[in-house]
Amino acid sequence: MSSTDGQSSFEMPVMESAPGPITVLDGRECLYFAGTGYLGLQANPDVLAAAVAGAQRYGMHSATTRAGFGNSPPVLEVERRTAEFLDCRQACYLVSGYASNFALAAAVREEIDLAFIDEAAHDCLSEATRWLDLARPPISFRHRDAGHLGELLKNYGTRGQRLLVLTDGVFAASGRLAPLGDYLSILKQYSGAALLVDDAHGVGVLGEHGRGSLELTGIAPAAINTAEGTQELRLLHSITLSKAIGGHGGAVAGSRAFLERLRSASGWFRGASAPAAPVAAATAKALELVHTRPELRRRLAENITHARQRLRELGLGIEDLPSAIVSFELASAAEMQRVQRSLLSAGIAIAHTRDYAGAGPDGMLRIAIFATHTRDMIDQLAATLARVL
Ligand SMILES: Cc1ncc(COP(=O)(O)O)c(C=O)c1O
Missing domain, CATH: 3.90.1150.10 (Aspartate Aminotransferase, domain 1)
Structure with a gap:
């Protein structure tokens, strides 16, 4: 196992x-020296007090979906603070980082023809590809090997196909970083291509503002998860709030239009109970601490x-x-x-x-x-x- x-x-x-x-x-x-509580906020007294106050005021959760009456203030606060922290227009808060990739994939399912994935990518990225409308299974490239990815892209008759490359920003076991800059240079040659980065272990740790692997690579937040300009190289991005941030759940931040599409495309938004209110209240406080x-x-x-x-x-x-x-x-x-x-x-x-x-x-x-x-x-x-x- x-x-x-x-x-x-x-x-x-x-x-x-x-x-x-x-x-x-x-x-x-x-x-x-195990696990993922990198900023040490999981037992922070302010975070715990926020959880208690959230439970007392809102109960466990809304007992309905986000598409219904499930938009509690703590859940909306997490979205506001995630967007603020990542410097994006908006964010969508989901029950886990694992599931965030499913929602992300569902949002672009009709815009991708062929997918390539790092052979060591996290399980949630391989599972996310099932939410895409692909004619053939995703093709693995050697771990962190931009040269191999480039060869595969050339050899797979990718002309006219809309490509997606999936990778972790920081790999969970080794802590190594994906060569995102190299992937971007390669993908720029392919019209309509997209790079999906799961930055579960990068966000809160890497970059001047802690925005993670993309910030470290010099990518402006305004470029991520946008719905516009499908002929341009697209950057898709998901994070978890359960590791460095010290809260719980996952998030996708990006443009209003993109998140609108994600909300309507994903059953996780329309069909699942919203994240638990005490958890959301604690997560909002943790985000505030990380930011300030x-x-x-x-x-x-x-x-x-x-x-x-x-x-x-x-x-x-x-x-x-x-x-x-x-x-x-x-x-x-x-x-x-x-x-x-x-x-x-x-x-x-x-x-x-x-x-x-x-x-x-x-x-x-x-x-x-x-x-x-x-x-x-x-x-x-x-x-x-x-x-x-
Ligand atoms: C790269 C990566 N993505 C996603 C997840 C899952 O995130 P969450 O625990 O928020 O569901 C993990 C968990 O270890 C991970 O390592």
Whole structure:
């Protein structure tokens, strides 16, 4: 079975506290370097207070869809704050980042003939292609290999066909970045082509304003998810609010016209209960904090640099990347399992990710860095890892 540490879910530890630098796993406090709470807001007191106030005022949720009476103030507030944070005209808030890609695909289903997908793309992107109206299954290109993508585009008789390329912005297992600039240069040669970027692990972390992989690549927010100009290269984009942002749910931001189309095309908007009101209230507060407290992102960036430096000193093949996921491989799956278990015995939790989003069958050891880790915690991880290795 695929899972983030390659074990059956029955062997997975149970998290008995909020995720944070110290997290209770199976009744024991651990130094926690797993998961995706990069900005450390999942247990922020203001976020939790907003959830409680939201529950008291609005109940669990509207018990109807967004197309009916399901537009509660917290849900609309999440959309307003997402648009503000990403500097887009509007946003649509959905129950998960996973499902956001389905809604995105449904919005463009009649405008795509042929799709190409990174072989290590997240499962939600492969599933999203089922919502497109494609005559043949999507074609995989080698992981992060713009050259291979270029060859495939040339060889597949793409003339006159409207192409879509799907990729993660930051890959969930390895933390590596997709070469978005290279993909864009290639796709510019194809009229009506589109690039879909799922930036679940980039948003809140990368770029001057934390807008993610597109900002890091120099792409202006006004260019994403627009309905106009289908002969131009189109940028499609989805995010999650459940990882760095510290709330819950997914979102698609873009132009009014595009989001209008997404709302009418997607059953997730028309046929599902709106995101839960307490969750929406907490997510709106988390977005406010991310937007107004850039020091969180600065602290995260410092921790990422420090962690990568310390782990590189151990002779591990650590790349110099701005992402909060620091991963490396050892000789075998058994060796990586041994290291993960030894760290856990020493009270430090990291993931051994296998068969998932870029990690092969042997997997990789994945360390998640948070803004709320202290230098001492990172040094303790490096020292314990040195001993265990
Ligand atoms: C790249 C990517 N997209 C989407 C998701 C799913 O997001 P959500 O948890 O908000 O459904 C994940 C979850 O790990 C992910 O890694």
